[in-house]
Amino acid sequence: MSRNRIYLCLAHMSGKEQQYIQEAFDTNWVVPIGPNVNAFEADLEAFVGHDKPVVALSAGTAALHLALVACGVGQGDEVICQSFTFCASANPIVYLGATPVFVDSERDTWNMDPQLLDVAICDRIAKTGRKPKAIVPVHLYGMPAKIDEIMAVASKYDIPVIEDAAEAFGSEYKGRKCGTFGQYGVLSFNGNKMITTSGGGALICPDSAAKHDVMFYATQAREAYPYYQHEHIGYNYRMSNICAGIGRGQMSVAHEHIAHHRHTTALYRELLADVEGITLHENPSSHFDSNYWLNTIILSPSLRVVGQEIAYSTTINGAVGGAAGVTHVAESLHTDCEPNANVEAMRVALDRADIEVRPLWKPMHKQPIYATSPAYTNGVSEALFAQGLCLPSGPCVSDDDIRYIVECICNAIER
Secondary structure: OOOOOEOOOOOOOOOOHHHHHHHHHHHOOOOOOOHHHHHHHHHHHHHHOOOOOEEEEOOHHHHHHHHHHHOOOOOOOEEEEEOOOOHHHOHHHHHOOOEEEEEOEOOOOOOEOHHHHHHHHHHHHHHHOOOOOEEEOEOHHHOOOOHHHHHHHHHHHOOOEEEEOOOOOOOEEOOEEOOOOOOEEEEEOOOOOOOOOOOOEEEEOOOHHHHHHHHHHHEOOOOOOOOOOOOOOOOEOEOOHHHHHHHHHHHOOHHHHHHHHHHHHHHHHHHHOOOOOEEEOOOOOOOEEOOOOOEEEEEOOOOOEOOHHHOOOOOOOOOOOOOOOOOOOOOOOOOOOOOOHHHHHHHHHHHHOOEOOEEOOOOHHHOHHHOOOOEEOOOHHHHHHHHEEEEOOOOOOOHHHHHHHHHHHHHHEOO
């Protein structure tokens, strides 16, 4: 019997999105202002709590860019950034002419190591005579970072924290939503996130004045004249009323989506419990409550997978993971930092079974574009990247799908 392909994480509509979109068309509110934008921001503010104002924007990357602007980051500055993350956590730093300084992860959460962060800040001050302008920790795959410890280090040096919670919508640390601890918090509503606006994001702000300033820069930084007067560089980053309508509909099922992702983790845990050589990444203690945006596993280097002797024998045609449709042709079969042969063999085996999996994020300090950026490493992210895979986890992934995925994983292991 043929099966539909199982994807990592796809959007799932609530049924209310069409109503809000139709209202936008009926009232001709199709621009980056309107009732849906206001209502969606209000929904988000109620969801994240702590009296934090929220600005709906065109992307999570735009949100991070504007947070950096709000923190005064500019040409020649340095910004501490988690190395183990997607490139969108680092690229906006470069947009502003600043330099990312990468800090490696700790093993419990896979996120920024607070002790190494302290070392990095001390060393940057010693080397440059200036402290970094901001710190960007990431709640990777929905797993909360050790944010109390990170905030303590930031407070010690009086450096603002911008939480990248793009993958952590609904995740909590000690009962508090990720994205609300730092001065700013970044959310993403890309088509593969916990909720979607088809594309989009939001910035959690410290107060209404900060929200006003962010909205100013997000709408091309226009001054109050009867003509277009610009005294600051602005951006076209506001969310459209139509996309916000999708977001309003998604908010009605946000808790269901989060519950489903956590349910998939419980089922993976049960089914993988007796599979030797595979470890599911889970909350390290009761303080952490991940949304499990993506379930992730570590394959022991000793695990033998069918076909691993021919792993990396052919070049990839196109992108692995995500919705990207345009890539450059690979110049070689290998790079100097890549997943182990058994991980690649498992990816290929599951791909042939119509299951989309992908490696963990390649650390930024190992990316060619950041080869000259300062980096403070301990080997954790490189080891995780070499051994890890992301498994399907979204609201469209059924219990039967998960049983099939685990069956295929087991079938790919040499006995």
